[in-house]
Amino acid sequence: MAGIYIHIPFCRKACHYCDFHFSTGLGAMEDMGLAICKELYQRKNFLANTPVSTIYFGGGTPSLLPKSILHSILDTVNNHFLVEKNVEISFEANPDDITKERLIEWMDTGINRLSIGIQSFQEADLAWMNRAHTADQSFQSINWVNEVGFTNYSIDLIYGSPALTDSAWEENLAFVVQHNIKHLSAYALTVEPRTALAKQIQQQKIADVDPDKQAKHFAILCAWANNHNYSHYEISNLAKEGYRSNHNANYWKGLPYLGVGPSAHSFDGKNRGWNISNNALYIQALKNNQNIYEEEKLTDTQRANEYIMTSIRTIEGLDLTHIQDLLGEAAISMILRSANKAIHNGLLQKEHNILTLTQAGKFLADGIAADLFL
Ligand code: SF4
Numbered sequence: 001m002a003g004i005y006i007h008i009p010f011c012r013k014a015c016h017y018c019d020f021h022f023s024t025g026l027g028a029m030e031d032m033g034l035a036i037c038k039e040l041y042q043r044k045n046f047l048a049n050t051p052v053s054t055i056y057f058g059g060g061t062p063s064l065l066p067k068s069i070l071h072s073i074l075d076t077v078n079n080h081f082l083v084e085k086n087v088e089i090s091f092e093a094n095p096d097d098i099t100k101e102r103l104i105e106w107m108d109t110g111i112n113r114l115s116i117g118i119q120s121f122q123e124a125d126l127a128w129m130n131r132a133h134t135a136d137q138s139f140q141s142i143n144w145v146n147e148v149g150f151t152n153y154s155i156d157l158i159y160g161s162p163a164l165t166d167s168a169w170e171e172n173l174a175f176v177v178q179h180n181i182k183h184l185s186a187y188a189l190t191v192e193p194r195t196a197l198a199k200q201i202q203q204q205k206i207a208d209v210d211p212d213k214q215a216k217h218f219a220i221l222c223a224w225a226n227n228h229n230y231s232h233y234e235i236s237n238l239a240k241e242g243y244r245s246n247h248n249a250n251y252w253k254g255l256p257y258l259g260v261g262p263s264a265h266s267f268d269g270k271n272r273g274w275n276i277s278n279n280a281l282y283i284q285a286l287k288n289n290q291n292i293y294e295e296e297k298l299t300d301t302q303r304a305n306e307y308i309m310t311s312i313r314t315i316e317g318l319d320l321t322h323i324q325d326l327l328g329e330a331a332i333s334m335i336l337r338s339a340n341k342a343i344h345n346g347l348l349q350k351e352h353n354i355l356t357l358t359q360a361g362k363f364l365a366d367g368i369a370a371d372l373f374l
Helices: 029-042 067-080 100-109 123-129 135-148 166-178 196-202 211-227 246-252 279-287 300-311 320-327 329-344 365-372
Strands: 002-008 052-059 083-093 113-119 153-159 183-188 231-234 237-239 257-260 265-267 271-275 293-297 348-351 354-357
Touching: 002 029, 002 246, 029 067, 029 257, 029 279, 052 067, 052 246, 067 083, 067 100, 083 100, 083 246, 100 135, 113 123, 113 135, 153 166, 153 211, 166 211, 183 211, 211 231, 231 246, 246 300, 257 271, 300 320, 300 365, 320 329, 329 348, 329 365, 354 365
Parallel strands: 002 052, 002 257, 052 083, 083 113, 113 153, 153 183
Antiparallel strands: 183 237, 231 237, 257 265, 265 271, 271 293, 348 354
């Protein structure tokens, strides 16, 4: 099994916290569509005929794509890759782009999973983040998604922002239950360098992120998941039975994927690659048949560390036999030595050959994973 990721690098407005690759100049959309199709064609052998079980449109804002470009991209994928019949096709959409007509269009193309960038249902929080939509648009878009008949959809929420009170976070989560939303991606607000948010904090125009508040919001999230029967299957992802994201789960399992579009990353099982992060250069290079892609061969140790980083965040945990297959028995002893302190402190637990985070360890996942690196 393999996946295809398609990066659509355009946004209507720059959210203050965002460090993804995108441009707010929408003029190059047509050229970008052609360039992405050309890249798909040029790299049609990248997955070596491995069946494609997931396709993911991310960004940026895929919901800005005109229908004709969306069709061209999907036709190119279907014509040049071995796409499974029951492929999961996920599509990121922002509430301000969602109308009933567009939802029907998307459904007609074969898109069968939406990921809606809600981020918050609180007006003040949305304004603080500089989102392009209002809370009313979020509610309206969810109603339309249900009316049109998308059953498999997710929403994104951000917690721990200075503008979000504890009770407002609880209210956001309550809306998820009230609207019977089956999948939630919940992220702690992070201050990435070179974002407007980092600059505002540095200039003391706004308060910095409070780690205690983030830990509290994460604890509220964990309790909410337990109370409402959501499986917290990855640190930032929660789902009702049968509604997990296959695309993301395949990343965590280390399956190969092809990423197309500016800044997209790819992995063929051994090599990791990335595309140029510049829209104009990407389009130009593809027009001129020039290279847009760099790659590095991962050592077995790098592959093991990537596996540690992703697997420890999942409910299935880190399977030590996988590390043994890559690096031999000695690597397991090293990991277990490193894991001792976290196990002793009740942050990590070991059952047979599997290491998983405890509830207390989940919020510290990245630090615990770094301690286990080989
Ligand atoms: S819409 Fe998404 S990708 Fe675009 S700026 Fe906002 S968070 Fe970033």
